[in-house]
Amino acid sequence: MNTITIPKKMAQKDDLIVIPRKDYEFLRQLRVMKEFSPSTAQKKALAQAEKNLKKGKTLSFNELVHKLGFTS
Numbered sequence: 759m760n761t762i763t764i765p766k767k768m769a770q771k772d773d774l775i776v777i778p779r780k781d782y783e784f785l786r787q788l789r790v791m792k793e794f795s796p797s798t799a800q801k802k803a804l805a806q807a808e809k810n811l812k813k814g815k816t817l818s819f820n821e822l823v824h825k826l827g828f829t830s
Contacts, residue, residue, distance in 0.1 A: 768774050777785075796804070810816060823829055 764774060817825065
């Protein structure tokens with residue numbers, strides 16, 4: 759087993775984190791993933807949905823199911 763020495767300065771300032779190698783590799787992969795960039799049309803649709811929500815022009819799940827005719 760390998761022995762390591764941790765400087766007291768690092769341990770006192772809460773600057774030290776020890777995690778398993780597998781978890782470290784997973785966290786590194788997260789940095790590589792692409793972020794979602796919405797198109798202009800998607801941004802406009804979101805803005806319109808937010809306006810409708812503020813105006814109260816929304817349906818509950820039960821209302822939507824009823825209007826679509828899925829209830830008996």
